[in-house]
Amino acid sequence: MTEIKRDVISYGFVAMLSGAFLLWVIPAFSPEYPGYGAPPTLMPNVAACLMLGLSLLGLVRTVLRRRRADGGTADGVRWRHLFLFFLPCGLMMPAMHHLGFIPAGLLFMAFIQLACGQRRIAPLVLVAALPVLAVYLLMRYALGVPMP
Amino acid sequence: MIETILAGFADALHLANILFVLLGVVVGVTAGAIPGINGPMAIALCIPLSYYMSPVAAIGFLVGVNKGAFFGGSIPGILLNAPGTPESAATTWDGHPMALQGKGEKALRVALYSSVTGDAFATLLLVLVAAPLASVALYMGPPEIFALICVAMTIIASLGTRSLTRGLIAAAFGILIGMVGIEPVSALPRLTFGIVALERGISLIPIGIGMLAFSEIIMQLERLIGSTTTQEVISFSDKAEDRLFSLGEFLRCGKTLLRSSFVGSMVGALPGLGAPVASFFAYDQAVKHSYCPDTFGKGNLEGIAASEAANSAVAASSLIPLFTLGIPGNMAAALLIGAFVVHGMTPGPLMFEQNARFVYAVYGSVVIASLLLLLVGRAGLRLFCKLVQVPPLTLYPVIIFTCTMGAYLSQYTAFDVTLMLAFSLLAYFMRKFDYSFICLIIGFILAPIWETSLQQVIIASEIDPFMFAKRPVAIILMALTFFIIAKTAFAACKANTSSPALRGAPSCHACPPRTPSTLP
Numbered sequence A: 001m002t003e004i005k006r007d008v009i010s011y012g013f014v015a016m017l018s019g020a021f022l023l024w025v026i027p028a029f030s031p032e033y034p035g036y037g038a039p040p041t042l043m044p045n046v047a048a049c050l051m052l053g054l055s056l057l058g059l060v061r062t063v064l065r066r067r068r069a070d071g072g073t074a075d076g077v078r079w080r081h082l083f084l085f086f087l088p089c090g091l092m093m094p095a096m097h098h099l100g101f102i103p104a105g106l107l108f109m110a111f112i113q114l115a116c117g118q119r120r121i122a123p124l125v126l127v128a129a130l131p132v133l134a135v136y137l138l139m140r141y142a143l144g145v146p147m148p
Numbered sequence B: 001m002i003e004t005i006l007a008g009f010a011d012a013l014h015l016a017n018i019l020f021v022l023l024g025v026v027v028g029v030t031a032g033a034i035p036g037i038n039g040p041m042a043i044a045l046c047i048p049l050s051y052y053m054s055p056v057a058a059i060g061f062l063v064g065v066n067k068g069a070f071f072g073g074s075i076p077g078i079l080l081n082a083p084g085t086p087e088s089a090a091t092t093w094d095g096h097p098m099a100l101q102g103k104g105e106k107a108l109r110v111a112l113y114s115s116v117t118g119d120a121f122a123t124l125l126l127v128l129v130a131a132p133l134a135s136v137a138l139y140m141g142p143p144e145i146f147a148l149i150c151v152a153m154t155i156i157a158s159l160g161t162r163s164l165t166r167g168l169i170a171a172a173f174g175i176l177i178g179m180v181g182i183e184p185v186s187a188l189p190r191l192t193f194g195i196v197a198l199e200r201g202i203s204l205i206p207i208g209i210g211m212l213a214f215s216e217i218i219m220q221l222e223r224l225i226g227s228t229t230t231q232e233v234i235s236f237s238d239k240a241e242d243r244l245f246s247l248g249e250f251l252r253c254g255k256t257l258l259r260s261s262f263v264g265s266m267v268g269a270l271p272g273l274g275a276p277v278a279s280f281f282a283y284d285q286a287v288k289h290s291y292c293p294d295t296f297g298k299g300n301l302e303g304i305a306a307s308e309a310a311n312s313a314v315a316a317s318s319l320i321p322l323f324t325l326g327i328p329g330n331m332a333a334a335l336l337i338g339a340f341v342v343h344g345m346t347p348g349p350l351m352f353e354q355n356a357r358f359v360y361a362v363y364g365s366v367v368i369a370s371l372l373l374l375l376v377g378r379a380g381l382r383l384f385c386k387l388v389q390v391p392p393l394t395l396y397p398v399i400i401f402t403c404t405m406g407a408y409l410s411q412y413t414a415f416d417v418t419l420m421l422a423f424s425l426l427a428y429f430m431r432k433f434d435y436s437f438i439c440l441i442i443g444f445i446l447a448p449i450w451e452t453s454l455q456q457v458i459i460a461s462e463i464d465p466f467m468f469a470k471r472p473v474a475i476i477l478m479a480l481t482f483f484i485i486a487k488t489a490f491a492a493c494k495a496n497t498s499s500p501a502l503r504g505a506p507s508c509h510a511c512p513p514r515t516p517s518t519l520p
Helices: A003-028 A042-068 A079-099 A101-116 A121-142 B002-012 B015-033 B039-050 B055-072 B074-080 B086-100 B104-137 B142-159 B164-178 B196-200 B204-224 B247-252 B254-269 B274-289 B301-317 B319-325 B331-342 B356-379 B381-387 B392-411 B414-432 B437-461 B472-498 B500-504
Strands: none
Touching (some): A003 B164, A042 B164, A042 B437, A079 B414, A101 A121, A121 B392, B015 B381, B039 B055, B039 B204, B039 B331, B055 B331, B074 B086, B074 B104, B104 B319, B142 B437, B164 B437, B204 B331, B204 B392, B254 B301, B254 B319, B392 B414
């Protein structure tokens, strides 16, 4: 992905997002004006207008730049990498609710280590067990926190 | 007044408080010593733990973490040429050549003593300057505060990022996120999408942990997986002159230490510039004032002293705008605002009137943290050196698990973990698309103060559009805002037209936005 393509995508996305906020989110999810002070929509509207104006400005500048030069390359998004780490993290809390803190924590740590590239059994088991047990003891007995 | 100061310092000297500050310093040095972990990341992870401490101990603990991390960051920089924190990058230029000559321990000692000197200088400045400045700041009304936040956010967006446009977009998005929750005037939910858990507003903890710690680890794992680089093995010389930093050498670095401490204190007191700018600028000044500038970059003690004194001075001096105006000077100070709020304090000039004893107790903790940093650094130098060798495959899964549990600890709900993941995903995309997530976090933190001051202006003036015109200080501050925007935009246009090659330069969030010309 080139820097120009990256900028076009990001400014375009911000413009669409701020447009959605201005036209739908802010009017639909803000309370009525109580009759004094500033309206509850004022600050969100100011922020969204700022985002919209700046993103359109950035878009125009990027398009003008595109005519003059191609620009450098930018690092792309690695979807597989994101999926590999965010999916187990997203599933950990429901798993803790159904399986219990320690089994779900051990499974999570083992999976994350495998995803990181750990292939040796002894470190994998130790690194899975020790932090989970330490956090369990800390939360359960030292801090008295309700367990997830 | 004297009784309040003494009572505050007596609170700071409680054994429990000293132990928590000690714990903070150890955690901070440990975190800084591990490549890939930095001060704000460590603070974000430690804030949930501070819930269980008294307010004085909690702030002392977090200040200890911050100070420890500034020194700790120099350890991997010197030994591995891989700075643990961006502000330690300048330390590596002279520190790593020394380590390659077998003088790694000496370089670390120079870094330690310089850090403590810079820190002590800035702490003294904080104690002397904050209270008088706060009494002046008390004369500022809502219009001035509103205008001041405009200036602060513009400075942060223009100096802390490579693009003012993207910096301001990020700050505006942060403000939008800060608007989620109960609206202050009508007391009804706003922008909550009907989700009950959002009615309390979004807490700083999931945002801080997600954007600073979790996304950083995901980015580092992306670089690590598939990379084949191996670490250099550093050996230490046994000769005393290669290990110890003598008093004579310390005195020879005296001028550099003082100059760099002053530079660091000034940079830290200004919002947005941060420690990396301080250390690069101080290094640049050390080279310019040296009789033998050619030795810089090859293992000059003054190079390490300049960088470390300046970046450590930022840790204490960044508390000056926090205490006097309630505006964070850098990311660590922004996270401290969250900790203050959790413990029922609102940073700002009123704190000196309403919680003076607490403020002086925090001063005491800051002084204690400086002394403990010296002790911990001296006692555990060799031990901390071993930390740089912890394999990332062991470390990163532990940090990921700690991030998840830290987010859960903030309010004991799985919803906060989901929020943390969502914000880390957002930070990942912001990094990839070259947006500053730091501007977003600062915009998020300042949004409620900004909105409250605007509400007060509108209510007090009965919707008079010329309210700002009647306040000269507010007019000056707003003019300053427009001047900064115009100047940055002009400089960007000039750079764009004069050097097209720069446009293709690779970008990296760990690198500071400004680098002086004389660096090696």
